[in-house]
Amino acid sequence: MTVNFGIDLGTTNSVIARYDQGVVEVFKNPIGHKETLPSVVAFRGGRIIVGDKAREYMEKDPRNVFGSFKRKMGTSESFWVESITDTKTPVELSALVLKELKNFIYTGEALDAAVVTIPASFDTVQSNATRQAGHDAGFTEVFLLQEPIAASLAYVNKTSQEQVDQQWLVYDLGGGTFDVALVKTEHGEMRILDHQGDNFLGGVDFDNLIIEKIIVPYLKTRASFGDLEKELRSSSGRYNNLYYILLKKAEEAKVNLSSQTSTDIEFEIETPEGQLLDIFFPITRDQFEMCIREKILETVAMIRAILERNGLTSQQLACILMVGGSTYIPLVRQLVELELGIPISTTVDPTTAVAVGAAYFAGTKKRSVVQQAPAIDVHRNLKVKSGYSKVTQDKEEYFLAQVEGDWKGLYYRIIRTDGGFDTGLREVTERFTEYLPLAANMNNNFELKIFDSQNSLVFQDNTINIVNGKYGIMGQPLPHDICIEVDDPENNATKLEIVFSKNSLLPLKKTLTKEISKTIRKGSDDGVIINVLEGNHTASPLSNLSIGIIEVKGKELTVDLVKGSDIEIVLEMSESRDLRITTYLMMSDQEFTNLFNPSVRHVSLGKLRDDLVMLQRALDEETRGAVEREDYELSQQLNDLRITAVTLTREIDRLPEDDVTDTKYQLEDKKKMVSSRFDELTKDKKKLRAKTEYFLTRKWSQRLLDEHGTEAEKKEFANLVSNEKKLMASDSALMIESVTKQIEKIASHIRWRTPEHIIRIYYHYASLDDEYTDPEKARKLKEKGDQALERKNYEELKVIINQLYSLLPPQEQKRVDIKGTGIV
């Protein structure tokens, strides 16, 4: 059994990787998904925090937050931690970083042996201190490897180099440190001949140089800021806030300038006189390179010193291997190569090369002790009872845990699974509490994990779910769907689109953007209708109750509303079910708002009349069908309904538009009754028709998919038919029709890729002679089409089909019997 795990325990950042059957995987932090973990430890509020969060506090809370402790490894120095009134040694701090890296291993494997890298400069005492840190972290075996060797191993494995005796340099320029090492291979063995470094040279210095040499001088040309550098850097300075913004901007600019020759810097600053300046200016790569050139030349000087010490010339070196995030900067690569005349290699990922090389080494290193630790320690008999409210409107929830069993010396950690909260490690006590912050209006899932002193998992609870904001005391679920009525031009009717589903919790708000389905002239009687209904979204609009309606007539418009222009509709329903509809017309920049109280009914006579026209037409059609099928009982029932609908229409026609009696409400109720009865009588037939159509479409589409479908299309199709059983059991013909249409759409895409279909369609258009508006043009197109067919160029044939189609006279528009809503 081999060790397999490699760890780059860096001064600034640490990385963990694993070798598995010739492949190395670099693990990511489960929080934030970064491959690097800052080697910084914080002791704040009874918590131990390692990584990014700790680094944020390093500068401002130096008595409790520690970084760069690797430099002190093997010394007698220790760090006084104010918050715990105790000291921590560099070994203990390093062990905490190693333990934190265990959390990166998503596979759940126990990490009890690893290869840990050390700088080339580490002496025996420092090396042993590193090994001790590994043991403290729970590793039974720790193998050490020098960082330049690790990087070289990553390089050698990546390039599959043959074994030849040669020497090269490893140039490691990271975020805060620089190291260079001379590596030699001789008789298959790799060793370090010499090394040198600077603990205060790296990418962060370059960010500061951008501020100091580019941004500050630019600002001084825009206004007088006094001692701007001091005001930026001093914690009590007027521009200290801005300094941190500029650091972020400078880092972003630096990254951009690695791939672009120019980038923009953008921010705001207030002058001492109170004037707000909007700063926007470009930084070129040349400017950036001028700033950092001197620093890079310092690294070159160190390499020259190494070469001189070892009596080497540039020609005697195979390459310079570039490692560390700052070697992405083009000038670093160019200048080092140019100044030294040694080719550089950028083959390995500079950020993870050391850990990757360590993992390769670990893949060859045999374990002498094999200890299979159980994933969960069952001997402690831990039982954790937790108390918290599962539903709350508060921004945080009080969490209480009571622990039974052998809990002494254990640590707990609670993480919100969206990655937004982490308690860090805290000591377990018999009862412990936490305030868990909640993301608004969603289910917040937390994981409680309990670890032993070596960070091995001994207890886990993934079932802590707290819903925020959903079930207010005043909140109530909707008893019915809330829908909006829109035109259905294909069927010359209207249909419902669901806005809020039944059982959604109030209050609710949704913004819809629809299109105007017909041009509405300014000053005309035509208009758009925003009709909001309550009921079942699968039923016909006529069977649902209108709970709010806004009619915008041409007379109210300031300009014509062109077909296809946007209309924005905001629907808001309060906890007491007041409905506010706000309609905004993009073209005319007009807004119409109305608040509908559920206790007040709104009925539009025009809309009612239109509904009845639609209903009569549907009744006519179904009656004819029933007669053809000799279903005289049904035809009689339908005919009775039709007569009622006609009578209702006549009554509406007699009613003045401004009628103040409640007749219109009675008429609307009657219309609903007719419509519901009609739905009931024809429901089974519609369903049967929809089901038959569905299965036919499904069958021929499946055949097409098997022969010509892409993986994505197959997946989409499988998704659509996966709920078939539920769909067929549903009461909605409309839903079945909707799925059928989606399947047809997939099939249509596939068909247009098949030559048979394209040829068939082409022949159809080629057979039309007299119908084209420009017969001469059509003739020429057909000639081209025949040639394309001969060449089997089906893409060209598709274009020709489109062109032929465009030469046909516009199809006669379907006569619109209904006014509709004017929106689609």
Added chain:
Amino acid sequence: MENIKHHLKIINQFFEIEKKLAALNGAESAQRNVERIKSYFEEMGYQIHNPLGESYSETRTDCEASIAGASAENLYINEVIKPIVRYLQEGQPQIVQKGVVITRSR
């Protein structure tokens, strides 16, 4: 994931525009477009959250913070460079972009 990266670039630009509009006088009419774009992002599964003014502590892993001023206690977020963005994956929200913020002691 590649798509999300591109979308985040657009979201960050949109967030900048929103901030600038809020600071401008007479830009209220553009607020409608801002809200509409937000609702489009929501339809795509993104939730954009501006944590300005919220409390900040070392347990908040939804933001990357720089601490301005002298003290690191009782912090609040007083500047937001990038918003927190969650993305709904199989019904579960995941933070796909941490907020980039500046914090200060109250």
